[in-house]
């Protein structure tokens with residue numbers, strides 16, 4: 001049970017703040033929420049042995065949902081900065097991946113990413129990367145919730161030699177995690193410029209058949225749209241629409257470019273949008289006018305993208321950037337206010353991933369994915385408005401405790417399931433290897 005002095009922003013359409021409230025956690029789910037003293041009295045009668053914990057000066061809120069990233073690329077943090085998207089990929093990232101990509105790279109990189117995300121209050125991440133079996137296993141073993149999107153791409157990698165192998169390995173992975181409570185597996189066709197029509201059509205049919213989701217990088221840059229018009233005669237969104245890929249199971253990442261027709265197609269098909277404000281800015285890919293997507297009724301979530309193009313996996317940072325960029329681009333300081341930005345980082349993201357009925361808010365019956373922010377430090381004081389404080393002060397640094405499925409995974413900023421010394425030593429070893437490219 002958790003007491004809280006500053007309140008709990010609730011998702012699910014409204015973001016209410018409750019002061020001096022507590023939650024009763026039973027079997028990994030939120031069973032009750034009420035004013036703290038009332039809850040303790042009731043609960044002690046019904047469950048005399050229950051463990052009671054009290055947190056003063058803490059804001060309790062749902063764990064953040066990082067809707068897009070490439071966790072293992074945390075080993076490439078700072079490896080190639082200050083390049084545009086295509087030179088960055090073609091001259092730096094892909095050659096390094098060709099040389100070093102392996103199961104152990106993904107295992108160690110994903111562990112580093114999970115450690116960073118947990119300490120910054122993320123309790124669910126969606127991932128698209130090679131050796132997804134390693135990311136899935138790391139997430140589950142560390143008690144982290146994850147959506148693992150296995151890659152489909154039309155060139156060989158150290159993970160799969162051809163399209164057929166991408167599909168077969170990915171579908172095996174889907175089968176292996178069919179009954180997992182923490183990990184769900186879906187399709188990650190990389191992007192319109194790296195995936196053929198035939199593969200997209202196959203992804204669309206299979207996703208419907210096995211009832212899982214699709215995540216795809218989509219209209220990330222103006223060049224991508226221009227190339228698509230040149231090669232296919234239509235925008236990537238129009239092309240995916242014709243191939244049957246758009247739909248409520250599909251998550252479109254980036255969308256820095258879109259016209260009226262594109263928004264119509266996304267809205268009519270109920271496709272979700274994932275906004276990555278940091279990587280879009282750092283790679284100068286463009287600005288995604290998400291206020292238009294929200295106005296059209298799309299589910300919108302936030303993603304950090306990989307640490308090689310951000311370079312932080314702190315989703316509070318992305319929430320702050322999303323709010324600041326929306327204001328700057330619309331010349332309207334009221335655009336994407338703190339409450340809306342927090343919604344994107346929690347319930348909005350959960351909805352975008354198709355997990356909105358299980359996570360994303362502190363609501364009775366939902367999974368107890370909860371974080372506690374310690375406000376008793378200079379950068380977070382005074383607390384006039386808890387929600388503003390969460391979004392505008394980079395509150396990720398003040399995450400003190402984290403629970404996933406009701407299990408504590410961070411206690412007083414200590415990672416309970418990760419040997420930090422071993423992780424840091426592994427990370428340095430990788431740095432030394434990668435330097436010798």
Ligand SMILES: [Zn+2]
Nearest residue numbers: 069217305306
């Ligand atoms: Zn990405």
